[in-house]
Amino acid sequence: MYCKCGKKAIIFRRYSGEKLCERCFNKSMIDRVKKVIRKYSLIEKNDRVCVAVSGGKDSLVLLHILKKLSEKYPFDLIALTIDEGIEGYRDKAIETVKRNCELLGIESRVYSFKKELGYPLDEIVKKDRELSSCSYCGVFRRYLLNKKTRELGCNKLAVGHNLDDEVQTILMNFLRGDLSRFGRTGPYYIYLNERFVPRIKPLREIPEKENVVYALSNNIEVEFSTCPYSGEAYRNNIREFLNKMELEQPTTKYSLLRSYDKIYSLLAKSLAKKLKYCEKCGEPTIGNVCKTCEFLEEL
Amino acid sequence: MYCKCGKKAIIFRRYSGEKLCERCFNKSMIDRVKKVIRKYSLIEKNDRVCVAVSGGKDSLVLLHILKKLSEKYPFDLIALTIDEGIEGYRDKAIETVKRNCELLGIESRVYSFKKELGYPLDEIVKKDRELSSCSYCGVFRRYLLNKKTRELGCNKLAVGHNLDDEVQTILMNFLRGDLSRFGRTGPYYIYLNERFVPRIKPLREIPEKENVVYALSNNIEVEFSTCPYSGEAYRNNIREFLNKMELEQPTTKYSLLRSYDKIYSLLAKSLAKKLKYCEKCGEPTIGNVCKTCEFLEEL
Numbered sequence: 001m002y003c004k005c006g007k008k009a010i011i012f013r014r015y016s017g018e019k020l021c022e023r024c025f026n027k028s029m030i031d032r033v034k035k036v037i038r039k040y041s042l043i044e045k046n047d048r049v050c051v052a053v054s055g056g057k058d059s060l061v062l063l064h065i066l067k068k069l070s071e072k073y074p075f076d077l078i079a080l081t082i083d084e085g086i087e088g089y090r091d092k093a094i095e096t097v098k099r100n101c102e103l104l105g106i107e108s109r110v111y112s113f114k115k116e117l118g119y120p121l122d123e124i125v126k127k128d129r130e131l132s133s134c135s136y137c138g139v140f141r142r143y144l145l146n147k148k149t150r151e152l153g154c155n156k157l158a159v160g161h162n163l164d165d166e167v168q169t170i171l172m173n174f175l176r177g178d179l180s181r182f183g184r185t186g187p188y189y190i191y192l193n194e195r196f197v198p199r200i201k202p203l204r205e206i207p208e209k210e211n212v213v214y215a216l217s218n219n220i221e222v223e224f225s226t227c228p229y230s231g232e233a234y235r236n237n238i239r240e241f242l243n244k245m246e247l248e249q250p251t252t253k254y255s256l257l258r259s260y261d262k263i264y265s266l267l268a269k270s271l272a273k274k275l276k277y278c279e280k281c282g283e284p285t286i287g288n289v290c291k292t293c294e295f296l297e298e299l
Numbered sequence: 300m301y302c303k304c305g306k307k308a309i310i311f312r313r314y315s316g317e318k319l320c321e322r323c324f325n326k327s328m329i330d331r332v333k334k335v336i337r338k339y340s341l342i343e344k345n346d347r348v349c350v351a352v353s354g355g356k357d358s359l360v361l362l363h364i365l366k367k368l369s370e371k372y373p374f375d376l377i378a379l380t381i382d383e384g385i386e387g388y389r390d391k392a393i394e395t396v397k398r399n400c401e402l403l404g405i406e407s408r409v410y411s412f413k414k415e416l417g418y419p420l421d422e423i424v425k426k427d428r429e430l431s432s433c434s435y436c437g438v439f440r441r442y443l444l445n446k447k448t449r450e451l452g453c454n455k456l457a458v459g460h461n462l463d464d465e466v467q468t469i470l471m472n473f474l475r476g477d478l479s480r481f482g483r484t485g486p487y488y489i490y491l492n493e494r495f496v497p498r499i500k501p502l503r504e505i506p507e508k509e510n511v512v513y514a515l516s517n518n519i520e521v522e523f524s525t526c527p528y529s530g531e532a533y534r535n536n537i538r539e540f541l542n543k544m545e546l547e548q549p550t551t552k553y554s555l556l557r558s559y560d561k562i563y564s565l566l567a568k569s570l571a572k573k574l575k576y577c578e579k580c581g582e583p584t585i586g587n588v589c590k591t592c593e594f595l596e597e598l
Binding site: 173174175176177178179182233234237241244245248249251252254255256258259262263266267270 | 472473474475476477478481532533536540543544547548550551553554555557558561562565566569
C-alpha cells in the first residue's frame with residue numbers, strides 16, 4: 001500500500017480512498033484542522049485560547065496541533081486541566097499533561113474539584129446519589145472549565161471532541177428527543193452571556209482512529225487508560241451501531257455530521273438561549289441557580 | 300396481566316406501561332388515529348381520501364380504521380392499489396384487498412405498472428440495470444399513486460406508514476446526509492404544486508407490532524408475505540438498532556419522532572420546494588423531466 005507521493009502508506013482512509021504515508025498523513029491532519037478553524041472562524045487574530053487537556057489522546061493531539069499553528073498565526077495558548085479527584089487515573093494523566101506542556105513550552109494550569117468545590121469525585125461516588133457519577137462530573141467539569149478559562153483572561157475554550165464523539169452525541173440526543181441538547185453540538189458553541197466563554201471544537205472532523213495514529217506517529221505521550229467510573233451503556237450501543245454503519249457505508253459519520261450541520265445552521269437561531277446569572281455564584285445558568293450550586297447544596 | 304377495566308390484557312405497552320384488554324386496545328387505537336388526524340388536520344370535512352392499500356397489515360388496518368371514522372365524520376374513501384406486476388406476491392395481495400373492500404363496502408381501484416407504464420416489475424428486474432428494483436418500483440408506484448388519486452377526484456392520499464417505518468426512514472436519511480429527503484417524513488406532506496396530492500400518514504404514531512395485534516384481534520384478512528425483491532440491508536441494520544435501543548429505553552422511537560417533528564416544523568418552510576411540471580407527461584417534478592419518464596426512457 002503506497003501513498004500518492006510514492007512512500008509506504010501508514011493509513012488507508014476508507015471514506016475517501018486515500019492511502020497516506022506518515023508525512024502526508026501528518027500534513028493532512030494539520031490542514032484539516034486549519035480548514036475547520038477557518039470555515040467556522042474558530043480562532044481569530046490575538047485570541048487567547050484555553051485548551052481543555054485531560055491527558056487523553058484527543059486533547060493532547062489538539063494541544064500539539066494548535067501549538068504548531070500558533071507558531072505561524074498570532075494567538076496564545078494555555079493548557080487547562082481539571083483534576084476531578086480520581087485516584088490512580090487522573091493523577092497519572094495530569095503528570096502526562098505536565099510533561100507535554102513542558103515539552104511544548106505551554107503554560108499548564110490544573111484546578112481540582114476538591115479545592116474549588118470541596119469534594120473530589122472519589123468522595124462523591126461513595127455517597128448515595130440518584131444520578132450517575134458522570135452527571136456530577138460533567139456539570140462540575142464544564143463549570144470549572146468555563147470559569148477558569150474566563151479568569152485566565154482567555155476568550156475561547158478549545159475542546160478535543162473528535163468526529164466519533166460528535167456523531168455519537170448528535171445521534172444520542174436525537175434518539176432521546178432532547179432538542180435543546182441537540183442544538184449544542186456545533187463546531188462553535190456560544191451562549192448569549194458575557195460570562196460564557198465560546199467553546200470551539202477544532203478536531204470535530206477528525207475520526208478518533210486518526211487521532212490515535214497521529215499521537216503514535218508523532219510520539220506524543222498520552223494516557224490511554226479509561227475512567228474507572230465510565231459506563232455509558234447507551235453511548236456504547238450508539239458507538240457500536242455507527243461503527244457498523246460506517247463499515248458498510250464508509251462515509252456514514254461524515255454524512256451524519258453534514259446532516260447535523262445543515263440542521264444546526266437552521267436551528268441555531270431558534271435555539272439560542274439568553275442565559276441568566278446564578279443567584280448563588282454568579283456563573284451563567286439557564287435557571288435561577290446553576291446546576292453546580294444545586295448539586296453542591298445536595299452533597 | 301389485567302387491563303385497568305378488569306378484563307384480561309392482550310397487550311403490554313412497555314413505552315407507556317399500559318396493559319390493555321382487547322376492547323380497550325381497539326378503542327385506544329381508534330383514539331390515537333383520531334388524535335393524529337386532528338393534531339395535524341390530516342382529514343377535513345368533505346375530503347375525498349384515497350387510501351393506498353397494498354394488502355399488507357398496515358394499509359389494511361388503516362383502511363378499516365378510516366372506514367370506522369368515516370361512519371361518524373363526513374369524508375369519502377376509495378381504496379387505491381398499484382399492481383407492480385410481481386407474480387405470486389402482489390396478485391395474491393390484490394385478492395385480499397378486494398375481499399376487504401367488499402366487506403367494508405369501499406370502492407376498490409387497481410392500476411398496474413404493465414397497463415399504465417408498459418412494464419411489470421418482474422420484467423424490469425430481468426433487465427440489466429444499475430439501480431435496484433426498489434428504486435424503479437418506488438418511483439413508479441409513487442407516480443401512479445399521485446396521478447390516480449388526482450384523476451379519481453380525491454384530494455388526499457392516505458398511506459399506511461407506521462411508527463417503525465417512519466423512525467427508520469428518518470434515521471436512514473439523517474445518516475445519509477440526505478436533508479431534502481429528511482424533510483419529507485412529516486405527518487402531512489405537501490409539495491407546492493397543484494397536481495401533487497398531499498400525502499397523509501394517520502398511522503405514523505402506531506408501532507408496527509400494534510398494527511399486527513389490531514389486524515389479528517379484528518380478524519382482518521391480511522397478506523403477510525414479503526416482496527421477493529425486497530432486500531434493503533441498510534434499512535434492516537437501522538431496524539435492528541432501533542429495536543435494540545427501544546428494548547433498553549422503551550420510549551426511544553417516540554422520542555426520535557418528537558425530535559424529528561420539532562425539527563420538521565422548523566425546516567418545513569426552508570425545505571418546501573415549488574415543483575415544475577414534467578415536460579413529457581405533465582406530472583409534478585423537481586427537474587424538467589420526471590423520474591418516471593426518465594426511467595421509462597431508459598427501459
